[in-house]
Amino acid sequence: MGKAPGTVTYMGQREGAKSILSVINYDENTLDIHEVVDLGQIDFHQKSEFTSWIDVVGLSDELFIAELGKLTQINPLVLEDIVNTQQRPKIDEYENYIFGVFKMLYLNENQEIVSEHLAMVLMESSVIVFQELQDDVFDGLRERIKSKSGRIRTRGADYLFFALLDAVVDNYFVILEHINHRIEMLEDEVYDNPTNDVAHRIQELKKEVLKLRRQIAPVKELVGRLLDSESSLITKDTKLFLRDVQDHCIEINESLQIYREMSMSLMEMYMSNMSNKMNEVMKVLTIMASIFIPLTFIAGVYGMNFDHMPELHSEHGYPIVWGVMIAMFIGMLIYFKRKKWL
Amino acid sequence: MGKAPGTVTYMGQREGAKSILSVINYDENTLDIHEVVDLGQIDFHQKSEFTSWIDVVGLSDELFIAELGKLTQINPLVLEDIVNTQQRPKIDEYENYIFGVFKMLYLNENQEIVSEHLAMVLMESSVIVFQELQDDVFDGLRERIKSKSGRIRTRGADYLFFALLDAVVDNYFVILEHINHRIEMLEDEVYDNPTNDVAHRIQELKKEVLKLRRQIAPVKELVGRLLDSESSLITKDTKLFLRDVQDHCIEINESLQIYREMSMSLMEMYMSNMSNKMNEVMKVLTIMASIFIPLTFIAGVYGMNFDHMPELHSEHGYPIVWGVMIAMFIGMLIYFKRKKWL
Amino acid sequence: MGKAPGTVTYMGQREGAKSILSVINYDENTLDIHEVVDLGQIDFHQKSEFTSWIDVVGLSDELFIAELGKLTQINPLVLEDIVNTQQRPKIDEYENYIFGVFKMLYLNENQEIVSEHLAMVLMESSVIVFQELQDDVFDGLRERIKSKSGRIRTRGADYLFFALLDAVVDNYFVILEHINHRIEMLEDEVYDNPTNDVAHRIQELKKEVLKLRRQIAPVKELVGRLLDSESSLITKDTKLFLRDVQDHCIEINESLQIYREMSMSLMEMYMSNMSNKMNEVMKVLTIMASIFIPLTFIAGVYGMNFDHMPELHSEHGYPIVWGVMIAMFIGMLIYFKRKKWL
Amino acid sequence: MGKAPGTVTYMGQREGAKSILSVINYDENTLDIHEVVDLGQIDFHQKSEFTSWIDVVGLSDELFIAELGKLTQINPLVLEDIVNTQQRPKIDEYENYIFGVFKMLYLNENQEIVSEHLAMVLMESSVIVFQELQDDVFDGLRERIKSKSGRIRTRGADYLFFALLDAVVDNYFVILEHINHRIEMLEDEVYDNPTNDVAHRIQELKKEVLKLRRQIAPVKELVGRLLDSESSLITKDTKLFLRDVQDHCIEINESLQIYREMSMSLMEMYMSNMSNKMNEVMKVLTIMASIFIPLTFIAGVYGMNFDHMPELHSEHGYPIVWGVMIAMFIGMLIYFKRKKWL
């Protein structure tokens, strides 16, 4: 805030790490993997017969990013978005490249949802991928490139761009599955044991679904914009595949909508269970009090010390009082039985 | 997940079964039914004067599907959708065919709603239908073809495609009827006996309506897209019929919307009944306690053992106390009567 | 269900009655009323200088409808909609006629809302009206034709079509008035005496408003479509009047929306009244118990039988205890008064 | 209802009053005010160099309105809307005039919102204003005309039409202010003293906001339509001012939306306060009962009349029992203190 627009400023929480650059060059027959490279080794402008997947890990190295920006002639506003890890999903088309920001979502070892900033730049024959951490959701894709499985090796950079996006979106389904599982667990708990903690976790879930919607929902529209784009960087063939990604995005958005309604239902169910519990508590109290308070009164009457209480001196007084009290007891039981409180 | 896009991967839960192919060829005068056929026996490309209904049951036989894909030159992405039993409804137009995925919904013997994946490919003179199980909602249509009733025998493949879709959509009404019936039953139960289980079933219903909406709602828009399509595969005449299907879809969507609101009303009604019950319980308690606690106090007073309590020795003490107590009792009854608690 | 599309199948509950046909022919100077006519007597195709209002009562006579369809060359899909009494409102334009389905709504003698299926076909110089029962909302219109009041006698079939539709829509206002009246009554009852039955009737009302919306809401859009239509059957002059009908429809939809929100408010008000009642009940209980339980305790203390209880033998013990108890009683009263519970 | 469309029928509740006509003619230099005029004195068709504000008060004089309609050649459908005091806001363009219906809203002496029907017809050089009562919101405007302040005297009839509409919309802000004030008062009352009457008034408020929305919300769109209109009656210059009116309408609609949400929040707050009160009541009851019921039990034990109760004969029995009871009393107080119930 307060900085000039277009200033390359890292927004994340992993300051000080150096950016690491790796490159995979491939065509149908060749495969070249360079684990760690220097910026100077890559010629971004020479038209290549290879497709290059250039991977930048670590976004806090502002000098590196600025240097890369100079070499690739990427607009400073784009560089700013690349390192702004709070940037919401977006796709912008420029003359020579298409730039996109997405959120990679995956579960960490504690089964918590991790959201990682991902920026991608599609150029003529290369895709530059910017990510904060080494972890990503692209291992399957790397495997496919190495093993030549699928179409990936026979197609160009636009297909690589699509394949990366597809991997990101595919992983959203894992997250949805996780959310679904949590909803089901909460459903059981609401039914069995609706403690205050369950209510709290339902609200947590609602918040998480809201956050996911924010990170995922824009993607559908962005892909739609790519489909309508007239950029020469994306072939008609690849658009066919992008349409598939769009389908997935629609499905994901629908699921999130449904999860939202289900979490609201959960809360409703919780409140209704609470009411039920309260009803039960009140019934116990009412039954106990309604039965024994009148009986106590009767006992109290014959505990009075008046000189002239003929009942006290009658021989059958005591058993008669017991009789009356038992009759009242049974009467109340029948009454509550009829009301279905017992 | 993690697979290359366009890979034909069965997503359902019925692995290992072989696909069975059957064919019905017909025109106005001829009818040819082949119960079980080999793939090789069908020539998908020869323009035929017959209309062919090609039925594939069983989607886990990936080799078979791939082979069929090769013969029909159906796009691998389409094949992927055909065997992806989780695919949401979609219609895609290609140059030589129109491809659609729908959900067949029917009630099983336990009156549970079953959702079955259905894929259809409309070609020049044939419709290929892909389904997971032998069960389907097309028996009436088969009968009509056999008995030459209606228009079906006099029209082409596009009409067959419509008729299949029409049968699917018609069956949605059966499901709606079932939902409606459940809502009415729940209404009665909420009124008569609002147990926790009823609340649970209302929430179940809400979830089911949400799920149905997801499976059914897209169909309306898809049919709309067919109506706007300029594909030569669908004649203007058939579009007239499709408009009817679209009308039905609109009606179904409206019904689902109404069912959703009604299930929310049910929950509201349930909560209001719970409140009512609680009120009733509390009234019983309050009446019993308010009447007998003061009376018990009076009895207690005259159970005290002070040496100097002149009332105790008065001859009329005891009957007077009884009189006071009865007066208080009657007073309370009148009070509660006035408050309409009795 | 399961029938071939375009099959003329009566869907209502009044099987077996014969259709009755009546005709009113009129122009500015002539008026010809035929109460009961045979189908054969009408020539549907001869261009007439008269405007004909052809009224068909009874839709279960499938033979009659089919015969009429043949004579008028109405599309079988339209015939299907004519006898399908569950058909939602629709307007379809064909080359030679415009077809519409609407719901006539009126109150029966028990002040219940009756919904009657109405189909109308506008042809060059006639309007064919299909209705299930003799009852309808067109008596005022018939009167106007007979008495030559208004414009009706000087205009053509399109104006008649409009006038019929206008009568249907005008009657919706009667229904709205009825709903409004019920809401006001329920408001009073919720305030005065919120029994469970009132909650039930609020829910009934909500359901009825939902159902009305479904039957009425589409009309607005349908009329809009007529206004945009380029059919030569509707003159520019009549469109001016149709715009008025559309205005009414907008107003009706807005009212229904407001009634919906008001019925939700009613339920809220009901719940808040229930809470209030509960609060009141609890206050009575709390006041009674809080006052008398401690007093009873004190009485209990001096009812104990210890040998050495000096207070019991003090001459002023008894009046002092009474004093303490009265002081406590007054103290509690003041306490509850301060809390505004009394 | 049941009347022929286009019949001029007064719909209000002030039957029998005669319509009164007054005219203000003005241009930059001249000002001519005629308090009461006869219809015959006005020439509606002669093109005038003056701008005329023709004011008709009283709409139940159907003969007068009909006569005026004949003289001005206003369409009968428009006349019908002019006298239909239930007509919702609308603007219709005709070849020679633009017709609008609006609701004047103002507060009466009891601070109740009064809604008055207002119809305006903009012609070449005059605006005819139809209102039910002498009261209106145009006094400021009249003053401006008389005192030559602002632009009004230098501009034509379209500016007058705008100025009238502007006065109507400006007064909506007064109403909003009033609503806002009521919301703030209710907020205080909900917080201080949430009686049933407050809930009732919140619901009243909600209803009133709904009604206002219905009367005000359409104006925004209507003005938008005027802005898009190509009628020669409205100059480009005046449209600049109309855009301002539209801005106000947007603001008003937003405010109404916010008031709606705030009244819903009020109800929520009310319910939460009710719950709080209930909690407080229950705590008092629970504390009193939990403390004194066990103590009473102990007193009861030593009130028993068994022959062999050694404690009774112990010299220290009585003080020990008191000690136990006081200890229990203090224990309970500490317990409730810890639970923060005290």
Place this chain on the structure above:
Amino acid sequence: MGKAPGTVTYMGQREGAKSILSVINYDENTLDIHEVVDLGQIDFHQKSEFTSWIDVVGLSDELFIAELGKLTQINPLVLEDIVNTQQRPKIDEYENYIFGVFKMLYLNENQEIVSEHLAMVLMESSVIVFQELQDDVFDGLRERIKSKSGRIRTRGADYLFFALLDAVVDNYFVILEHINHRIEMLEDEVYDNPTNDVAHRIQELKKEVLKLRRQIAPVKELVGRLLDSESSLITKDTKLFLRDVQDHCIEINESLQIYREMSMSLMEMYMSNMSNKMNEVMKVLTIMASIFIPLTFIAGVYGMNFDHMPELHSEHGYPIVWGVMIAMFIGMLIYFKRKKWL
């Protein structure tokens, strides 16, 4: 209200202060700061090679504003909006200038959100900024101009306009952060100590979010309109930056939407916690009453004074009664333990 449209009337609450004018002229090499200037010193129409930031502080000096309006030939309607501090955000394009109203939002020293009216006029080579108070959010921008950091010194007035708007929007994020912080604090309090005051503050928060939405939400659309504008005042280059501002606006709107849902969740959580507390209170009451009322009854029975009560004279009567009472006590404890109430 009641004033003629286009009258310059100050609407704020800081009457009587004189307007203060300051000017910053700059190009890439030159920087000229004039702290306090007279209106006459500025030539608004001479095309300048410098970019001028003209700052007007204080809007209640109507004479000054009117004079400035005359010199700059700004439309009186615009002047009216400039001094109308209640004006909602708007952007209007005129031939020679673009006019915008926004709300500057910042936190004051009490951490309350302050909303300040801001009007800006973009002309050929200058931007006139109107603000009520000396305080603003532009210090960072002034610094950048002075220190030549960023692009600002190398670009024209349109970039200055963008930079000002960017500073305003950037500050919205500070406000969002503040809201977010308050939500988190309330979440904790709802969980720990749900007093009535917390409910009140949740409602306050909801109201504040509503108000913010009203002030912020329109900006997104306004910037969108600037992006579509064909005015020559805004270069294509600057539009690239405006697109960024629009992105921020979208993000802000989404956040506000989420905060709204979260504040509703807070209220739900509060209500559910209240229910929980009530349940707990009721359980304590029920347990205490259910255990001791029956025991007191038993004690009462043996406090009766009948002559013939054989138990009283049995030697083991007293210990047996104690045994029974302890057994009942333990029985009840087990019962409540099983119900998980303890």
